[in-house]
Amino acid sequence: MNAAAPARRVAAEVLAAVRDDDAYANLLLPARIRQAHLSPADAALATELTYGTLRMQGRYDSIIELVAQRSAAAIDPVVLDVLRLGVHQLVATRIPPHAAVGDTVSLAPKRATGFANGVLRAISRIDPAEWDARIAEGRSGDDLLAAETSHPVWVIDALRAGLAADGRVDELDDLLAADNIPPAVSLVALPGLVEWDEVGERGSISPLAVRAPGGDPSGVPAVHDGRARVQDEGSQLAALALSRARPIVAGERWLDLCAGPGGKAALLGAEANLGGATLLANELIPVRAKLVRTAVRVLSPRPEVVVGDATRFASSDPGTFDRILLDAPCTGLGALRRRPEARWRKSPHDLDDLVPLQARLLDAAIAALAPGGLLAYVTCSPHPAETRDVVAAALARHPSLRALDTRAVVADIATADLGPGVGPALQLWPHRHGTDAMFIQLLTVDFLGDAAPKVAP
Template sequence: MTGAPGNRRPRKGGGDRRGPKDSRPRDQQPRDKKLREKDVDVAREAARDVLRAVREQSAYANLLLPRLLRERHITGRDAAFATELTYGAARAQGLLDAVIASAAGRGIDDIDGNVLDILRLGAYQLLRTRTSPHAAVSTSVDLARSELGMGPSGFVNAVLRKISQRDEDLWIDELAPPMAEDMIGSLAFRYAHPRWIAEVFFDALGRSAGQLQAALAADDERPPVHLVARPGMITAEELALTSGGDEGRYSPYCVYLPGGDPGGIDAVRDGFAGVQDEGSQLVARAVTVAEVGEDSGRWLDMCAGPGGKAALIGAIADIDGARLDALEVSDHRAELIRKITGDLPVDVRVADARDSGLEPGYDRILLDAPCSGLGSLRRRPEARWRRTPADVTELVVLQKELLAEALRLVKPGGVVVYSTCSPHPAETVEVIDAVVAAVPGARQLDARPLVTVGELTESLLGPGPHVQLWPHLHGTDAMFLAAVTRDT
């Protein structure tokens, strides 16, 4: 995204954009509504408001921003710029904060949160867009002055002017750990990841420095939009033609959307298609193509919210004459599943999947387990700065309990597809190994044949028996899947 300046609200009366002089001291001058309307850029204002909600309310940027843009009728170039600023600043927060702290001469915790949001937006423009330094600084000063007054705006001006004296590479050279002394820390800083996440990726990638750098770089990019064509409703070819996208390389249901708002596509509005990463599509499809002997048509999605995989599996079940039970512990998320599955043969049940009361004997079970989400950080830009290693420890206990229950519910000879949107070994191979060892009759299957479709050959999937997808290798989120069965 280029550094488009966005559309400013029209000035009233011309003259000095800062308004008439006031004889009172600067910190006592009024900040009236006209000044705010005149000085503040709508795209940057929207980005600031989302960053503030993320910081103060733990909001999710990818959920809040589209709603805010619709409510404020921000479209076109302004909407694209607001999106770039919001997601970019949230994604690069750790790097930006280090630069801001150095330029300000004080720690981030000593900077007012509302000022910090503006500094992050300004620093992002200076370091990672082609916005002119003058525009990046002046519009940030406008944001600060319109709401916070002259004192904070002066601070914003001073810090951003100092940041503007160097480009991103020079700041990294000064602030990052030396590559020769701390390779993981240096790459983590450069590509805006917490060090512990870079260590996880390093282990999952066979401790290859080159693979780590490629993975972090891909994770630091804005991801493409993937659409899913729901079978029986629309084909990928038809969706590509009507949306202006291209058919996916792997999933037979995937379309790559080059840009724009997917919510404006007729097929998405009508429920024939949705937004879903191609890796998630491959996981959902995998459970429907596995060999299970005689299929009685009893299928289960154990952790179905918010419903994307359930909708795809349900559409395939409709074609195959099967029926899908979809479990979700949250009432709100269960309602989302009901809305997205519509008239499909999907029965949504609100229950804890560890104690659902369901009768065993399912032919196919998808366990898309709650996880750290480390594999989808590019789509949830603020998540990398929220997660901690302690989160993983708690989740692993839940994941093992869920997988053990899935193996109890599946019929002998049926299949459980276990998936996470995380490459963390503790949430993936270690969970599979522990549960398979503990459950009598359980064994792991080779999952690679379940996703060898399109251009995705076994040679691109590694030695198996599990499958680990990566943004830098496959262009998908870092989805993990394993196939497990029970013989008795």
């Protein structure tokens, strides 16, 4: 068996799980690598094959369709995974064509090895640049952009709208390109538990960020024992915007409404402990709540983690929390670098359910917020429908609600210039800030007005 065969097999298994079980590659792949006992070199290859194939799936399908003379949807899904893996090796890596074809075809079902071999060998005979030219034939506008950058057209529309809302309408090409570049792994040094310079080299924009060394981050002692965690710098800034917008007063009560999987809860919990505040972390899904408990286990005292519908806090704890984080469920279009399957898994119809849910959760958070308290509305998406529009609608429903200048708050926290933006919200961008495209809006309730606020349907 070729030495790289286990890496290809792990990649194929992860692709199948993403397709059949809606698995998340970034969660499943590390576990499969450990289970397969891959060497560092094979682990790196499995990672490249998995993420590269998922990321450029649209482009690769266009190439496959040209050669196979049938739509990708008409090809057996298992065989299609094999073909995509092979195409990635042929057009985007330096793997010799004979290895890319032979070792990949061996993963196909026996009944389809001839078909897979024929398609991949045909692709291997043509230069990658020539494939780009062939893909472009007969396409124009967003259809061409979608094929070239491997983004669905609706995602391109959403990203363009998000850029326009932030005054960056001419940066679409840069954003699409950044989505297709594997992100550097960043760590957060949990305050009070470890200093960033004890972990490694400083990150680029968050004051707590550390650049992860190559290889498995769990090999870093502080990560192994939980004092540092893998966390995107944009997520770090989202939590710090809430915790550092003003000095903490001992005795404050904080709430993380949608805490799973627990990265922001761990950081908020560490910040709360330093300031004498307490954090309550809520999660709807028990399995995700378990992840939150794991994430905060290193803290002392540990935040309480509860399971349940977050909207209940509107009636169970009205006006009682001094700071609330609402990291709302969203399309995840801001994390396409690290979760490339999201671009194929989501559709514009998801907004039909997500936007009303975001509004209900935001109403519940507003109701649970103490007068004068701080509320951070956060999404890992730049889509205006689930960011600025949700906030604007909430401001219209709640006369006592006020949007704070979040860009100014985070500018005082960040270690690098944020650049210009539009309005009081902060929108981070992969191509500008090197982070996920996090949207952050700080809100406060100035007073309790006489008129009852409207509630989102």
